Every structure is written in C-alpha cells, then in structure tokens.
Amino acid sequence: MRRTIVIFVMITGLAGGQTPQIGNHAPRYDSRGILLPWTSWTDALDREVRWYQKCPIEHGYTRFVYLTFMDGDYKPVARRPDNIPAIQNGMGIISYLKYS
Numbered sequence: 001m002r003r004t005i006v007i008f009v010m011i012t013g014l015a016g017g018q019t020p021q022i023g024n025h026a027p028r029y030d031s032r033g034i035l036l037p038w039t040s041w042t043d044a045l046d047r048e049v050r051w052y053q054k055c056p057i058e059h060g061y062t063r064f065v066y067l068t069f070m071d072g073d074y075k076p077v078a079r080r081p082d083n084i085p086a087i088q089n090g091m092g093i094i095s096y097l098k099y100s
Helices: 002-014 041-053 085-099
Strands: none
Touching: 041 085
16 A cells, blocks of 8 residues: 555656655655655654744734644635634644653
8 A cells, every 4th residue: 555655646746747746845765665754753843833832822822722724824724714623722732742
C-alpha cells in the first residue's frame, strides 16, 4: 500500500513535468522506499507552538479557540466555514503539554 501511495505521489507530481511535491516539500525516502518526514518532531512541534503563540486575540480569546481552519495569516479559510472546537482545543492542549 505504501509503495502505491509513493508511486501515485511521484506520478502526479511528474505529470506536469514538475518535481514531485508534498505540500511545500520535496519527498525524501529511506533505503526501503519509505517516505521520510521533512522535519523532526521537535521542530514541527516548536513551529506549531510558535504559530499559536502569535495568534491574534479577539473578544478575550485567541482566534484558534473559535476557528478550526485558518490560513497562514490567521484568517478564516473561506472554503472551510465549519468549526470543530473540541478537536481544535484538544490538539492545542496536547501540543502545549508535550511541548513543555
């Protein structure tokens, strides 16, 4: 199954003559063909926490308390007006606990 996904990603990335990308990163693989993370867990968590720390405060709450889907500028994602506060809050709590 993993190889199928890897091949699919590579083919879809190459279809337009472009280098394959996953998000904003070129895929990297280990010697067995397993996709490797683009960054370490510690770095990813540090980036997430720093991003949340800069989130604007409105009406006494940071935006991530009541918005589930924000873009890189902390603005609501128009195509995702739905809101899942329990998931958002739960992930925030887990992230902060693991970070500290």
